[in-house]
Amino acid sequence: MASYDYIIIGAGSAGCVLAERLSASGRHSVLVLEAGGRDRSPWVRLPLGYGKTFFHPEMNWRYQSEADPGLGGRSDYWPRGRVVGGSSSINALVWARGLPHDFDDWAAAGATGWSWEVARRTYDAMETRVSADGGREGQGPLHVQDVSDQIHKVNRHFFAGAEEAGLPRTEDCNGATPEGATTYRITTRDGLRHSAARAYLAPALKRANVTLRTGVTVTRIGFEGRRARSVHLRHHGHEEVLQAGREIILSAGAVSSPRLLQLSGVGPAQLLREHGIEVRADAPHVGGNLQDHLGLNYYFKANEPTLNDQLRPLWGKALAALRYALTRRGPLALSVNQCGGLFRSTPEAPVPDQQIYFNPVSYTTTPSGTRNVVNPDPFPGFIIGYQPTRPTSRGRIDISSADPEAAPRIRPNSLATEEDRAAVIAGGTLCRRIMQTPALEGLIDSALDPDLRELQGEQILEDFRRRCGTVFHPVGTCRMGADPASSVVDPRLRLHGFEGLRVVDASIFPNITSGNTNAPTMMAAHHAAELILEAT
Template identity: 40%
Template sequence: MNAFDYIIVGAGSAGCVIAARLSEDPTQQVLLLEAGPPADNFWINTPGGVAKLFEDKRFNWGFKTESVESLGGRTVNWPRGKALGGSSAINGMVYMRGHPADFDHWTNLGNEGWGWSDVLPYFKKSERNVRGGDDYFGGDGELSVTDPVQRHPTTDDFLQSVKAVGIPEIRSLNAPPFEGVSYQQFTIRGGRRETSYTAFIKPILGRKNLTVRTGVHVLRVIVEGGEATGVEILDRGETQIVKAAREVVVSAGALSSPQILMLSGIGARDHLQGFDIPVIVDLPGVGENLQDHWAAPFVARVGARDSYNSNLQGLRKYVEGARYLFNRRGFLALGSSAVSAYVKTSPDQLQPDLQLAIRPVSAVFRPDGSVVIDPKPGIGGAVVLVGPKSTGRMELKSPDPLKAPAFHPNYLSDPSDMARTLYGMRLLRRVLAAEPLARRIAAEVAPGPAVESDQDLSNFIRQSGNTAWHQTGTCKMGCDEMAVVDARLRVHQIKRLRVADASIMPRITSGNTNAPSIMIGEKAADMIIADRSPPRVVTT
């Protein structure tokens, strides 16, 4: 069948939710398209297998930025999920919604219906929190949200040392007061990774009105007479047209959704004409407003019992693997960065703009993007600038849909971003020097004690920092001349076409972006159903 009511492009964090909700109506035929393969893989299912996925091109697009001038000409590896579940199949599984002020700011920019009180019900709708439902948490949704299966003594000490420098402990980073230190929660179910696919699509694969196709690359959205009528796809070497009677929803993520729009003739006129792409709508904001969180790393040398590096090497890694296989517990059942502190860099900040994160393991990031466990006992973590002001852009490098676009993130180009990251590095050093964590620290490895001046620390942050893998904003929601979609996620000047994923964020949220992307999927589905237009007459 090559005609459906709805076509959803991308089976990622938002796309899976949309397909699940729209297919609840048995009269509607729903097609969910994914360029990658199924994701039933041991290292995907195993929470501790994240590092194994950074360079696995089966499940990872393996994008790279262009040379970043503000980082001294570095390129940065950008892993992005290419599988059922999208990036939720390869991420660190942290469940972090962001700060209420993030969403109120979206509303203040002219996006009615996206304030905190508007989006909280959608967060709760998806969530099956191990702590149960209340005013802030959902207890009976599809997405499993759990606490770490075990707490390492080093992370307990980190939490206590954060408190010792004056940062309060709070019960959850996703509930008031939203500022302080706490153990994080994760999208993990029964010791296995919970993706948007396993939560929302896998349980309903028996629905006769839901079709899921993998290994299908969407070449463009077909627009006729000012409305989306379907998509052109490449499926196992064969080009096909699939038609949509009601809507096409692009949910391919912040790095691919704008590319699909551009290839469809929707974007900046001059840019598209440079590739001989016929311009359907001149929308200069497509690909602009690219935002990401920049992470400045730290590593400290500790005693063997203060880290689980040794448990993941040599013969011990087999013992750890057996422990996981038998009872789904142990270090392989944990997500990344067990404890985080969210803090303000100054009292003038309306909300926390820094995250201090720690994990009782240290790793080496190789230039090729691969990650290996540090052979010596260590702990690692990062200062993450969750309130960046720097923005970048993406653009086409080729009219070939199978060629990756060019990404220009402009990290740290706004002077305040570096200043606030420096504040965070010095604050983190105060935490490392505070008891009880200080007694575990044998030496600071990175940045290292010799890196002390602002200039030296700035150089370290540029040279050794990394993406937090939270790219957003490239099809931003709004009503200004650079907006791509309106507050109901409809692409400006095109009927029956929406974008629904992290690309629509006008400003990046203050934390990990998987949970907000799922929320966007929930809210998008409700709007699509509420706005349901009469079907077009489709002939095949």
């Protein structure tokens, strides 16, 4: 039986960070297990390539939620990275730390030691912040790029409209004043995607004490009494058992980490018995506390050129590709989520409660139901979209079978609270306010159905139910907290009631952060490595 000091299950955003940090001293052997393949595809390295990986069966789990009553019984598509780097290899690259109160709320909820001060200090250690003129701040492994000098000129209308609507402006949503209209910072380096795999795992793999295995299916975690000892896996039809000398770290993400705990006998007892799984611990909160951001886009035809005019025609694609090949700049080096920001829907809101995206491109749904950012609409168009930042509805993720390769049951329980429904109306009203400013009205040729400017109150909510979807930020399904009666892991991320097993990924969030969740996931892993090494 092969043995390693640390076995990390999942080479995603968290697992890559852990591998680098835990192996840095050279004293510990680290094995990283990944179900997907290597991140060598050019569509992974190309920033705008996520338009291709969004449905790619070899790089994306392509989950589907169950019919959601809050969305009128609709099922929603849930992409998740099935590749080294996880979702950091297929996401839209936006780097959003979250707001200070998000992390202070973690600490107040029982996650002692996870306040904003700790999170801020950790981010500072992780990041190299690169300005538009090439200046650098910080010496962290992850490059966070200011691309304000490259964004499309049509974005000027958004900034003007936000100002006319009385909204603040900020240079950086990760800075000292994060609230306001901004150009989003993205995780690129020299025009290439700088994923967790590139920033952390690639340097770690140069060390003799780090091993990566891809294409493996972890079937369960093995225990001796109350201590996690082994990882059982399947590779090319063969069963293997690997032993961990120090710890097993579950970093399979908010969808798969609770699933693997349940397959290992830790979860709701009745559910496990229904599937013939021996119950090691009746842990009803494993798989619960599911939170996610729901978002909605509104589409408009523009009366001046947008990215559609550059990326729709074949000659435009060729020109963009040539520019990128020669300079590593241009639309292929960016996210379509170029501008937006965190805003208060009303002046009375105590903190920003909405995140807005303004995209200088439109890609309305095709007859097959797909959208492709590298094949936009055949007319000038743009998008404004939003997501309420701190939803209060809670769902669940559970196994559907004892088969480790069976897709899980994803039940988001969307818009289940009055607070969330009110937040949807508030966010739509804020977007309408921006779109009715002279700056944005002057850009609009026509609205694609529905016209946000004509929607009021309950109409906004009903349209949101009909068309909204996940923004791909699931968290919380192995909640961190001090009390085993209401959480899955303790503040040091150890599984309650067991030894030798921690969970480190977005599933440990007590509450979702205000904004994109890749940054706080990597931050949590960076800080978790400190906690793990303190125990050695």
